[in-house]
Each structure stands twice: as C-alpha cells, then as structure tokens.
Amino acid sequence: MTRLVVPFLVGALAGALAAVQPINDTDVWWHLATGRETLAQGIVRSDLFSWTVRGAPVSTDQWLGQVVLYLSYAVAGWWGVALLRVVLVGTLIAIVALDASGRVQRPLAVVLATMPALLLTRAVAVDRPELAGFVLFAALLYLLRRGRAGSWRALVACTALVGVWANVHGSFALGAVLTGFVCIEGALRDVARRREYIAVALATLAVTLATPAGIATWTAPGSHFLSPPRDIQEWNVVDVRTPLGVAYAATLALLIASVLAGPRIDPREAVIVIPVAFLSLTAARQAPLLAIAVAPLFAERVAWALAFATRGATAQISRPASTFLAAAAVAIAAMAVAIAPRAPDERAYPRAALDSIPHGDGLFARYEWGGWLIWNAPATPVFVDGRLFQYRGAVLDDYQRIVTAKQGWRDAVTRRGVRALLVVPSDPVAVRARELGWRVIASSESFVLIAAP
Amino acid sequence: MRVSPFALFLGVVFAYLVTLQPINDSDLFWHVETGRLTLAGDLPRVEVFSWTARGEPVFTDQWLGDLVLAVARAAAGWPGILALRALAVFALVALVVDAAMSARPRAPIVAAAAALPAILLSRFAWTDRPELLGLVCFALMIRLLRGGDRELLLTIPLLFVWAQLHGSYALGLGLILASCAARAIEEKPERWRFVPIASFAVLATLLGPSGLDAWTSSGGHFLAPPRFIAEEGAPDARTLPGAFFLITLALVIATASLGRRATLRETLVLVPVALVALTATRHTPLLAIAAVPFFASRWPDPIAGLRDRSPAAPEANLGRTRAFLIALLAFLPIAVLDAHVDESTYPRAALAAVPEGAGVFNQYDWGGWLLYAKPSTPVFIDGRLFPYVPDVLADYRAIVGAHPGWESVVARHGVKAMLVRPSDPIAVRATERGWRVAFRDAIAVVLIR
Numbered sequence: 030m031t032r033l034v035v036p037f038l039v040g041a042l043a044g045a046l047a048a049v050q051p052i053n054d055t056d057v058w059w060h061l062a063t064g065r066e067t068l069a070q071g072i073v074r075s076d077l078f079s080w081t082v083r084g085a086p087v088s089t090d091q092w093l094g095q096v097v098l099y100l101s102y103a104v105a106g107w108w109g110v111a112l113l114r115v116v117l118v119g120t121l122i123a124i125v126a127l128d129a130s131g132r133v134q135r136p137l138a139v140v141l142a143t144m145p146a147l148l149l150t151r152a153v154a155v156d157r158p159e160l161a162g163f164v165l166f167a168a169l170l171y172l173l174r175r176g177r178a179g180s181w182r183a184l185v186a187c188t189a190l191v192g193v194w195a196n197v198h199g200s201f202a203l204g205a206v207l208t209g210f211v212c213i214e215g216a217l218r219d220v221a222r223r224r225e226y227i228a229v230a231l232a233t234l235a236v237t238l239a240t241p242a243g244i245a246t247w248t249a250p251g252s253h254f255l256s257p258p259r260d261i262q263e264w265n266v267v268d269v270r271t272p273l274g275v276a277y278a279a280t281l282a283l284l285i286a287s288v289l290a291g292p293r294i295d296p297r298e299a300v301i302v303i304p305v306a307f308l309s310l311t312a313a314r315q316a317p318l319l320a321i322a323v324a325p326l327f328a329e330r331v332a333w334a335l336a337f338a339t340r341g342a343t344a345q346i347s348r349p350a351s352t353f354l355a356a357a358a359v360a361i362a363a364m365a366v367a368i369a370p371r372a373p374d375e376r377a378y379p380r381a382a383l384d385s386i387p388h389g390d391g392l393f394a395r396y397e398w399g400g401w402l403i404w405n406a407p408a409t410p411v412f413v414d415g416r417l418f419q420y421r422g423a424v425l426d427d428y429q430r431i432v433t434a435k436q437g438w439r440d441a442v443t444r445r446g447v448r449a450l451l452v453v454p455s456d457p458v459a460v461r462a463r464e465l466g467w468r469v470i471a472s473s474e475s476f477v478l479i480a481a482p
Numbered sequence: 483m484r485v486s487p488f489a490l491f492l493g494v495v496f497a498y499l500v501t502l503q504p505i506n507d508s509d510l511f512w513h514v515e516t517g518r519l520t521l522a523g524d525l526p527r528v529e530v531f532s533w534t535a536r537g538e539p540v541f542t543d544q545w546l547g548d549l550v551l552a553v554a555r556a557a558a559g560w561p562g563i564l565a566l567r568a569l570a571v572f573a574l575v576a577l578v579v580d581a582a583m584s585a586r587p588r589a590p591i592v593a594a595a596a597a598l599p600a601i602l603l604s605r606f607a608w609t610d611r612p613e614l615l616g617l618v619c620f621a622l623m624i625r626l627l628r629g630g631d632r633e634l635l636l637t638i639p640l641l642f643v644w645a646q647l648h649g650s651y652a653l654g655l656g657l658i659l660a661s662c663a664a665r666a667i668e669e670k671p672e673r674w675r676f677v678p679i680a681s682f683a684v685l686a687t688l689l690g691p692s693g694l695d696a697w698t699s700s701g702g703h704f705l706a707p708p709r710f711i712a713e714e715g716a717p718d719a720r721t722l723p724g725a726f727f728l729i730t731l732a733l734v735i736a737t738a739s740l741g742r743r744a745t746l747r748e749t750l751v752l753v754p755v756a757l758v759a760l761t762a763t764r765h766t767p768l769l770a771i772a773a774v775p776f777f778a779s780r781w782p783d784p785i786a787g788l789r790d791r792s793p794a795a796p797e798a799n800l801g802r803t804r805a806f807l808i809a810l811l812a813f814l815p816i817a818v819l820d821a822h823v824d825e826s827t828y829p830r831a832a833l834a835a836v837p838e839g840a841g842v843f844n845q846y847d848w849g850g851w852l853l854y855a856k857p858s859t860p861v862f863i864d865g866r867l868f869p870y871v872p873d874v875l876a877d878y879r880a881i882v883g884a885h886p887g888w889e890s891v892v893a894r895h896g897v898k899a900m901l902v903r904p905s906d907p908i909a910v911r912a913t914e915r916g917w918r919v920a921f922r923d924a925i926a927v928v929l930i931r
C-alpha cells in the first residue's frame with residue numbers, strides 16, 4: 030500500500046486541478062455529437078454536420094473515445110463530462126508516479142519527478158478523446174518497462190492496450206511505434222525471449238488494423254505527423270516564450286543534463302526516451318509526452334541527488350503516515366468530484382444569435398464556433414469546424430479568403446452560396462460587409478449575423 | 483592552434499561552393515549603408531534611414547560587422563562582399579571540422595560525420611550579414627573552451643571582438659562564465675583564478691559604443707523574438723532547418739545516453755546552448771556547432787579495424803599540404819569576379835515612379851534594399867525592426883493587411899505613396915478607395931494618393 034499511496038495522492042491532486050478548469054474546449058461539441066450519432070446509427074463514416082463537405086469520408090479513429098465521452102454526458106450531463114476529465118487526468122498522473130516509483134524508494138523523488146508531467150499535461154486536460162490517448166500512453170510505458178524487465182503478461186497487455194487505443198484516438202500510432210522499437214531492442218539484446226518480442230511487435234501492428242477503418246486508421250496520425258495544421262495553436266511548434274514552452278524547455282534541459290551528467294542510461298530506456306523526445310519537439314500538443322516518458326529517469330536522478338544531500342539517510346513513509354496520506358488523497362478526490370463544473374462555459378459563443386440563425390444550408394460561421402453550432406443548432410449545418418482535415422484544401426482556402434475579406438472573397442461567397450455570415454464584429458469580412466450595406470440580422474459586442482445578398 | 487589539413491580542405495571546398503549563392507539578402511543593404519556611415523566617421527546612434535522612426539535611438543551592437551561589410555564593398559564592390567562571405571564560410575567550416583579532428587585525431591570519417599550537422603544547419607546562415615561572422619566567433623569560442631588556461635584567456639579578446647561584430651556574443655559570455663564555473667568546481671587548487679577571467683569577460687562585452695546598452699539588443703531578441711519573421715520562429719520540424727535541428731538534438735540525447743559520460747564542462751556548454759537553440763530557428767546551428775567535439779569523441783569509427791596503422795606523415799608533408807590549400811584559397815577571387823546583386827525579387831523597375839522624400843509606405847522585405855537603391859526616399863520600415871517596434875510595426879501590419887481602420891493609420895502617418903506587392907491586400911483595397919496606380923508589374927505596384 031505504501032508504494033501506491035504517493036501515486037494515488039499526486040493523482041488525486043492532479044484530478045482536483047483538472048476539476049477547477051471550465052468546460053470550454055471548442056471541439057467537445059462535435060465529439061459529443063459524433064458519439065451520439067455513433068450510438069444511434071453506428072460508426073459515422075461520412076460527414077453529417079456540414080454543408081460544404083456533406084457526405085465526404087470522415088476519420089473514424091476516435092469513435093470509441095467519442096462514445097465514452099457521450100456516455101458520460103448521457104449518464105450525468107456536463108458534470109459527467111467534467112468527471113470523466115477528472116478521472117482521466119488523475120489516472121494519468123497516478124500512472125506516471127507509479128512508473129517513476131518502480132525504481133526508487135524515496136517518495137519525494139517520485140513527487141518531484143512527476144511535477145513536469147503534472148505541469149505540462151495541464152495544457153491537454155481537455156474534454157476530448159485526446160486526453161484518453163495520453164492516459165493510454167502513460168499506461169503503455171508502464172507496461173513496456175515491465176515487459177522489457179521480464180513480464181510476459183505485461184508485454185501481451187501492451188498489444189491489447191494498443192488495440193483499444195487504436196479505436197480511442199489517433200495517437201495510438203506512437204504506442205505502436207514505441208512497442209515496435211522496444212521489441213526490436215529486446216529481440217536484439219535478449220536472445221532467449223526473441224520470439225516473444227517478435228510476436229508482440231507483429232501482433233501490436235496487426236491489432237492497429239482492428240478498427241472500423243482498417244489500414245486507413247493510419248491516415249490521420251500520418252497526416253498529423255507529416256503535415257500538422259500549423260495555423261492551429263496546439264499544432265504549432267513549441268514556443269519557449271509561453272508558459273507551456275518554458276515548462277517544456279526546462280524539462281528538455283533537465284533531460285539533456287540527466288543523460289549528460291548522470292550514469293549511462295540503459296538502452297531499454299533510451300529506445301523510449303529518444304523517439305518521444307523527437308516527437309515532442311514537433312508540436313506543442315506533443316510536448317507533455319516527454320515529461321511523461323522521462324519521469325522514471327528523473328526519479329532516479331532526483332533520488333541520487335537526495336541521497337547525496339542527506340548522506341544516504343532513508344526516507345520511507347511510516348504506516349500511520351501512509352494511512353493519513355491515503356485519507357488525504359480520498360478527500361482531495363472527493364473535493365474534485367464536488368467542484369467539477371456542471372455546465373459549460375459558453376461566454377465565447379454567440380448564444381444570443383441562435384434564434385436568428387437561418388435553418389438549412391448557407392451559414393458561414395467562425396471556425397471556433399463550428400463545433401458549438403453542430404451541438405446547439407443541429408438544423409443549421411456548418412461551413413467549417415474543428416474537425417479540420419475534411420475541409421483541407423478548397424473549403425479552408427475559401428474560409429480564410431472570406432473571413433479575412435481577401436481578394437475574391439465576394440466571389441467565394443457567391444460560389445459557395447453563403448446566405449448569412451456569423452462572425453466577430455471586428456473580423457475584416459464583417460467590416461467590409463457593413464461597408465457594402467449588407468443587412469445586419471442580429472448583433473452584440475461579441476458577434477454579428479449578416480445576411481448575404 | 484594548428485588547424486588540420488582535412489579541415490582546411492573542407493573549408494576551401496565550401497568556400498567555393500558558397501560563392502554560387504547569389505547576393506540577395508534584404509538586410510545586407512542596410513548593413514552596408516550603416517557601415518558606410520560608420521566608415522565616414524559618423525557611427526549612427528539614432529535612426530537616419532526612415533521617416534517613421536527618424537531620430538529614435540538605434541542599436542550599435544553590430545557596428546564592426548557593418549563596417550567590415552562596408553569596407554569589403556568599398557574595396558572591391560559586390561565581389562568584395564562575396565569574397566568576405568566565402569572567407570567567413572571557409573573559417574567556419576575549417577573551425578568546425580578542426581574541432582572534430584582535434585577530438586578524434588586520425589578518424590576523418592568520424593570527424594566529417596560529427597561536423598555534418600553543423601555544416602548543414604549553419605548553411606542557412608551563410609548570408610551576407612554580421613550574423614555569419616558571429617557564427618565564426620562562436621565556432622572559435624567552442625574550440626577554445628575545450629583547451630586549457632591559455633585558450634580560456636584567449637576567449638576574452640575573442641569575446642571583445644565578437645561583441646562589436648554581432649549581438650550573439652551574449653551566448654559566448656554565458657559559455658565563458660559556465661566554463662569558468664565548471665573549471666572552478668573541478669580544479670580545487672587556485673580556483674580563484676577564474677574569478678578575474680570571468681570578470682574580464684563581462685567587462686569585454688561593455689567596451690563598445692553602447693556600453694551597458696549593448697545588452698539591450700541581445701536581451702530583446704532572446705526574450706521577445708519577432709515571431710512573424712521566419713528565422714525568428716521556433717524550430718519547425720516540417721522545415722529543413724527544423725528537421726535537421728531535431729535530428730541533431732536527438733543525436734545529442736542518443737550520444738549522451740549510449741556513450742561515455744559527459745564532463746561537467748561539456749554539460750555546461752551543451753545544455754544552455756540547446757536551450758538557446760530551441761528559442762528560434764536562427765539559433766539552431768549553435769547546438770550543432772557546440773556538439774561537434776562531443777559527437778566526434780564518442781561516435782564509433784566504422785573503419786577502425788581497417789585503418790592503416792602506418793606512422794603519421796612527416797611535418798614537412800603537412801606543411802606542404804597546408805600551403806597548397808592556402809594557395810587554393812588564394813584563387814578564390816576568380817570565383818567571385820562576376821558577383822552581383824540578384825535583384826529579381828526587388829522592384830527596380832518601379833523606382834522611377836516612387837516619389838522622393840518622406841511619405842512612402844514600402845513592403846517590409848524591400849526596406850533595406852530601398853534605402854540603398856533610392857537613398858533620397860526614406861523608408862517606412864525595414865529589416866532592422868527594433869527602431870520600429872511596437873508602434874510603427876503595428877501600423878505597418880495594419881496598412882499592408884488592409885485591416886479595419888487602415889485609412890486612419892495612413893492619414894495619421896501622412897502616407898502619400900505606397901510601394902507594395904500586387905498581391906498585398908492593401909494593393910487591392912487602396913485602388914478601390916481611389917488611389918492611383920503609378921506603376922505596376924509582376925513584382926510591384928506603386929500607388930499614389
């Protein structure tokens with residue numbers, strides 16, 4: 030129990046921090062809508078929500094995550110959605126701490142080593158299947174390390190986990206690749222278990238095809254990796270001037286210092302850390318992966334430093350202290366459940382415009398409002414929303430051209446058959462449309478609804 | 483400090499290769515013009531080239547770099563600029579490769595492999611600016627910091643010169659201080675001797691025209707890099723420099739993980755340089771350069787078992803080889819004879835339609851060229867950037883993007899003409915709002931109120 034109490038405590042703390050966050054992710058709406066449709070009519074394989082790409086094939090790589098998200102809403106409303114987030118974040122950090130505690134006896138080292146992950150995952154504590162992907166990533170690393178240490182069951186569990194992951198979120202590709210790397214390293218250096226490693230690697234690859242999309246499951250992660258949509262902030266490169274960037278840079282610096290100055294790290298660890306470090310540099314949303322992956326390494330280094338500082342004095346948690354900490358963790362978890370939000374924060378959305386929005390095709394709305402409109406105005410298909418990849422090319426080009434009133438924007442409005450514009454008053458198209466005398470249907474400080482001629 | 487013939491050879495090769503690159507960097511022109519004024523005895527301390535920030539204080543942290551460029555231009559025209567670039571690249575590559583060779587003598591394959599990331603990444607900075615000279619200084623600094631006390635002392639005059647050439651000297655100061663700290667920790671006897679060395683290093687950075695203000699430019703670039711400029715953006719793995727950088731960083735981590743433990747000195751160089759390299763694309767070559775001796779000393783030699791174990795060549799042979807390479811370098815002027823500015827992206831044909839005097843709004847990318855090509859027309863903005871942040875830059879973006887309220891910004895500044903690209907939003911909107919087209923071609927349009 031002593032070994033579990035620290036992970037439980039930090040997990041509860043992380044969950045409590047996640048509970049404070051409002052429900053305001055721009056993508057939660059279309060995830061919920063897709064989950065609802067999946068339960069109602071089966072896997073959604075073509076677009077249902079827009080009028081610009083209606084019927085076009087859509088990615089199904091998150092169907093299970095969307096179903097789970099919708100079920101949490103169906104059971105307990107928005108509180109259920111928030112509770113799901115609390116549970117996922119708490120589980121994520123608890124697994125990271127548990128993984129870190131596998132090699133060190135010092136609780137403080139475990140806590141300190143988990144801090145980078147706690148800080149960096151704040152940015153991905155969102156109400157989307159993506160968060161579940163991070164949890165599965167942490168769980169996979171835990172299993173891979175134990176599998177590589179000799180546990181056959183842990184290795185098999187990796188395959189099963191990746192199989193589930195491939196239906197939850199497109200980040201499964203990282204899990205499959207890492208499993209492959211670990212198995213290759215194991216096969217090369219642990220000859221006695223070579224067949225096991227080869228079997229697990231092949232089985233893991235095969236299980237990623239056990240999805241509604243089959244081999245096309247790899248399309249979304251491949252696209253995101255090779256061609257990330259840089260105009261979306263979370264897909265942009267890590268900027269060390271931002272709080273997330275500072276935390277990430279510090280984590281990377283600690284990693285480099287750890288590997289440079291400390292004892293040579295085991296190749297079993299290097300084969301995990303190096304690819305994850307590489308991936309974490311490619312986009313801001315990948316940054317937390319590094320902190321999750323290096324927690325055990327940090328725990329070792331911190332434990333060494335603490336032992337040096339305390340001249341080797343041991344630091345174990347006594348049974349009474351352990352009981353107290355476990356009770357504290359339970360209390361914190363209960364508090365997290367109690368304070369989790371029960372309604373979404375809709376201040377950024379044009380709720381007051383809903384009654385004036387025309388039904389049917391023809392509404393051009395801001396990208397950030399697309400998902401919210403899908404959920405709140407189902408009778409009005411959207412021009413574009415956060416699902417992004419199905420709009421890439423002509424639709425996104427026209428969206429940018431219209432919203433920024435660039436050359437040819439009026440032709441795009443006519444060609445597309447736009448009937449109304451729902452935008453922010455300071456958007457260039459709003460300014461231009463009013464200059465041209467287009468009729469304003471409704472307006473407020475935060476939105477304007479304009480009828481196209 | 484002896485430089486290996488192999489390093490000299492590669493330096494000569496790349497010196498010749500870089501002469502194939504055209505002269506077209508938009509910042510070269512304002513560097514040369516600033517250097518020209520300095521050469522005439524009038525170091526610009528206030529803004530003199532624009533009409534929007536006239537009289538505002540400007541940085542003098544690159545005054546020596548600007549002067550060197552102006553001297554090269556004055557002495558030999560554009561061939562002089564090209565020759566300067568070639569010599570700088572020669573020095574940079576030779577220093578980088580020599581750093582690898584000194585860490586791994588008699589293993590040229592390993593040395594070349596270790597130097598490859600540095601050559602590939604620094605390639606994007608082989609431009610006609612003091613920045614390139616700053617990279618040369620950095621490479622020399624890395625080389626010296628691996629030496630003993632004598633080499634450490636030499637870093638001080640190097641830092642002094644560097645602080646006059648380019649704002650990147652700040653990293654050099656940081657590395658000297660880190661190196662002094664590492665040596666003081668490792669060498670207990672007489673560790674006090676590093677205190678004056680560190681102190682003189684700090685002092686060396688203040689002995690310039692700007693004094694204490696010398697830190698403003700470096701600090702500004704580091705803390706608030708202008709992200710809309712591509713080279714100041716964070717490294718992006720989808721771009722070639724970003725991909726090279728990520729591979730280099732992965733190699734550092736892999737080498738550290740799997741190879742011999744790094745010394746404290748190596749750690750205190752690589753970690754801060756890696757952090758700085760993360761901040762902007764233009765800083766990415768620094769990590770590759772700093773990591774060269776680290777790579778070279780730890781990477782396996784693929785032909786170690788096959789290598790000829792004959793004794794080293796006599797000194798006389800090495801001397802003849804070096805003399806040959808130096809002589810080869812002497813033929814460099816032939817490669818630069820036909821140097822000229824590639825103006826294919828600049829609006830030369832539009833200049834006749836651009837009115838003289840204040841009031842012209844120009845494209846940012848053409849500002850530096852414009853103040854060289856038409857000095858009678860002060861610019862609205864150019865690549866020097868910092869005299870214009872934040873207000874003039876914000877106004878520039880409002881006008882060129884035809885943002886709501888752009889006309890009031892134009893009126894406030896008193897813009898009477900615009901020199902922009904036909905595809906710029908303002909080019910479309912201004913004509914809709916009654917501005918007359920005085921000139922138009924595929925590159926530029928001149929609009930008159």
